[in-house]
Amino acid sequence: MATSITYRSALIYELSIFMLYGRHYSSRYRTIAELIPPNSSVLDLCCGPAVLYERHLRQKPIEYTGLDINEKFIKRxxxxxxxxxxxxxxxxxxLPPADxxxxxxxxxxFLPDASPMVDRMLQAARRQxxxxEAIRNFASSNAPLLASLGRWLTDPGTGRHPLRFTERTLDDFFTAYAARVDRSFLISGGREKIYVLNAKVTGDE
Ligand SMILES: C[S@@+](CC[C@H](N)C(=O)[O-])C[C@H]1O[C@@H](n2cnc3c(N)ncnc32)[C@H](O)[C@@H]1O
Structure with a gap:
């Protein structure tokens, strides 16, 4: 199955994200990079063309591995x-283990149930x-044309994914992980929300 145009090249992908996030484009990645201390290993899932690595992690002593279904992105x-x-x-x-x-x-x-994915991430993480995740997007717009455009633009080759998170559904999802949540906060002008989970909870081991 063909990927949507957004995922056909790193350049098109970056342009699309830039158009979507505008002046928040860079801080979208920088905020994540700032959460990762030097001399740690990073496993980046659904890494895309690895903009996070190229622009924000490469200058630090970090051992980076990106996993993605998209062959072009991985070759890059x-x-x-x-x-x-x-x-x-x-x-x-x-998943391969990483800090x-x-x-x-x-x-x-991974919707409608993203918990098996998050559980596997927790199993692989040594630290966090x-x-x-985007909490505002076109695909869940009330305007049918915008919604269908949003879904069409985010098909990684596995079919269109109609479901999206809102801030409320994302917060609801993470209540099951409450004991592990270190912090959560909005980024990118409120378009995305970050959840940081501790790999181990007090009392583990
Ligand atoms: C919106 S992009 C995010 C890319 C990158 N993390 C970023 O923020 O710039 C989503 C990525 O998920 C990847 N993806 C979607 N479904 C996947 C799957 N089942 N397995 C691995 N990667 C997948 C796509 O190929 C795409 O690169």
């Missing part, structure tokens, strides 16, 4: 000098899981 990571692997995250294969396991703008692909 190798050219950037990091490690990437084509991986369909719908499979329940255990920080992150996912930005990817959780919607960082998830940032």
């Amino acid at each position: 990571i190798a050219r950037l000098g990091a490690h990437g692997q084509i991986w369909d995250l719908r499979s329940d294969t255990p 920080y396991v992150i996912m930005q703008g990817g959780l919607l692909h 899981v960082i998830i940032s």
